[in-house]
Amino acid sequence: MFIKAFKVKSNNQLKGTERKRLCEEILAAYPALTDDETQSLIPKKEAISVMKIVTHSGHSGKVYCVAKVPMFFQLESLHQALLPTIFTLWHYPNLLRTFTTYAPVVSKLASGADLMLPGVIVKEPITLYSFGKLQKGTPVSINTDDNQAPVAIGLTALCSEDMYMSGGHGKCVEIVHVIGDTLCQLGKPPVRPNLGPLNVDTDNDKLENLNEIAEQNNDNNEETLIEAINDLETNNDRVLEIESPCEEENKIEESVEMPVDQATEEAAVDPIKEMDSLLEYCFLKACKTSIKSSDLPILTSNFFKNHLIAACPSDKNVDIKKSRYKKLSLFLAEMKAKGVVNTSVTKGVESILSIKFDHPLIKGLVIAEEPTPIQEPIISNAAVVSECYKVTADVLPVLSKFGYEILKLNPQLAGIMKTKANVETVSIEDGINKFIGRMTHMHEVTLAGNKLLHTGKLEPIDMRVTVRSGGKKVTLVNNLETFGINAKEFSKECQSIGASATITDEPGKKTPSVLVQGNQILYIYKLLTEKYQIKKNYIRGLEFAPKKQGSHKK
The missing domain is CATH 3.30.780.10 (SUI1-like domain)
Known part of the structure; x- marks a missing residue:
């Protein structure tokens, strides 16, 4: 499901009520978890976000992330079931019934293959209940014989009885999420912990034994995952909608060690006041250099995304939640009180009606950074239609030999234009019309850098x-x-x-x-x-x- 890249339609941070509702859904889906364990998965001090996605196959869904690490996901094709990611199962491997496979099989699963029955390790002798008592379509996890940390999540392709009756042939689990897929590539994923090799004497129906194994490795594994999550940046990205999950990974900056004196000096700066100053600077810069009077009125959300964030210096990130305003509406209310802008709210949607471009704050702004170099033109997704003419075999010799000199006629040009024998020159207008008349009339449609050619009349x-x-x-x-x-x-x-x-x-x-x-x-x-x-x-x-x-x- 996540082998190919998916599209992120929105990425928003959960509010308090939404966070509480998510915890309730987790407890309802996995009653074996305690309240404390749920709080450890959804910690109050971490940024919890929800991404609305569309998979490569066209199915919509949601992904819940803790400090940019995906922890749970839902898909419409799975009836909106709340499923844990492998990162969550590294914390609590017993949330789902587990199948074990051989370590070399993982590379096949990561390539898009499903888990087949010959690849499942089953305790001998095989009985009717060696595969458990599962219905078809039950969510399960997959680990390996050398490490009990799960590597994949999927749905059973058969019920347990049918698996037994299949005689070791056929499909066992349809893979939904596997280590290394695009879901794992969000942010900076933690490293798979080592929960120890598989105990061949372990009865999969007795999950208490697996709990003991998890507890023995709890100190090392839990600290590894928590440290990996804490190492991630929790700042909101400057881009509100992610076009590709791989681009998100490239935007995470590596931390750089600083001298002690420099670190102490920066710690003395109030981060809230610093963010307030950056927010006001970006706002005034956008008003001065980016937005025009013809762009008004404009939704405040569009102004923030297309103008204010774009005005932020390349070495900084503007995050309104880290300022004293917390919300864009409160910041704009202060700018309105100062007479810089005029805003209005209609049906709960706020817009900027006008900007006083001659305001002293805007006119007196000094832009600190150097102007950015001219970048390559952005390829638009809008279809641009233009009329053109396709070069045919009749006119190709002229274009290749004579270029655009079509006024002085030679026998070849006279033959193309079908002029009389005694005519040596033609007017520009007649020459162009006759020359074009020997070409094929076409329409060229340019979309996202790709050109589509249509002969003759273009049907609307x-x-x-x-x-x-x-x-x-x-x-x-x-x-x-x-x-x-x-x-x-x-x-x-x-x-x-x-x-x-x-x-x-x-x-x-x-x-x-x-x-x-x-x-x-x-x-x-x-x-x-x-x-x-x-x-x-x-x-x-x-x-x-x-x-x-x-x-x-x-």
Whole structure:
């Protein structure tokens, strides 16, 4: 499930009530844990965050992290069951029923293979209950014969009786999470502890013996995991949404040893006041250099993400939770009291209406750092359409030999333009028109750096409303693939408004169509023009939008 990279849609820190609810869910899912053990997994002094993700196969879910180390996860394909990661099982290996395999098998599991019955170590003699008393689809963990620290988590592919009846052949566990996968690559993962080799005399149905083994290694293993977690930086990342889990690892800075005098001097600085100053500096710098009056009004969340954080010096991280304000709204309230900005709140959403660019705080700001060098242009995900002409065999000799000199005609040029025999020159306008007439008319669609060429007329994105069985209205969207828009991703965007959306094959259409429940013309039109930045002249069907009340004649 996590072998391939997943996409993180959001990453937010849990509030007090959410943290309490998570502890209750853990206790309900794993009643063997005590309150103290749950508190050790979800410590009050550590930053607990929840990431909403979409796996490579398209399943949504959540990952709960302690100091950026994933500890629990939920997936819709697993019926939202709260499952521990292998890092959690290194603390408490008995949360799940365990299967044991040989150490060389781990590399196969890490490559995406499932655990097969021949790879399971079972106590001899094999009986009906050698595989336990498990139902199909039961969450289990997998360890190795040389180390009882789990290396993978999965779901049983068969019930225990079927495993016994299979005679040692077939699939045993479908792997969901394995050591080394992209879930393990979040942050700076701890090192797998050594819980000791497998005791061949251990009865898997008697978990008390495993508890004794875990307690014997508790001092070394627990300290190792806690130290690894404490070594991680708990600062919020400057980027609010993570595009790739591997990039998150690269952003963690290694600690550098400092001389004692320097460390003492820095400790004397009040970190709260220092963060207050950095926050105000980034805010004023964004107002002075980044945002324009044409960008207003703007949501405060967008201002913070796209302007304020971008104005932060490269060697620092702005974290509003470490300032005395704790919340962006409180900081903006102070800036509003000073007359720098004017804000308003509508339905619980705050926006910046105006900025006084000639305010003394903005005009008097001295930017300390040097301007950043010009970077490579950012590749946009918006589809850009432009007309072009494909070079054909007729005009290729001209372009390769004569470049753009098309006014002085020679026999070859005269033959291409089909001019009369006595014509030696043509006007620029006639020459260009005749030359282009010998080329193929095309449209070029550029999306995320990739270019798609379409010959002839470019069919626009077609929206229309039809009535299906039961008299229910549905909205059909066609020709998305022409503009490089993935139909599957687009259908998920449409589901954010609470309407079901599916992909269907319409008769006479070469590419799949997206079917959305209800008349959603206005929402789809706004999505295409704003997020995907499709020009209005390449969208057809706005006339099917629902009429506003009162617009009909009486």
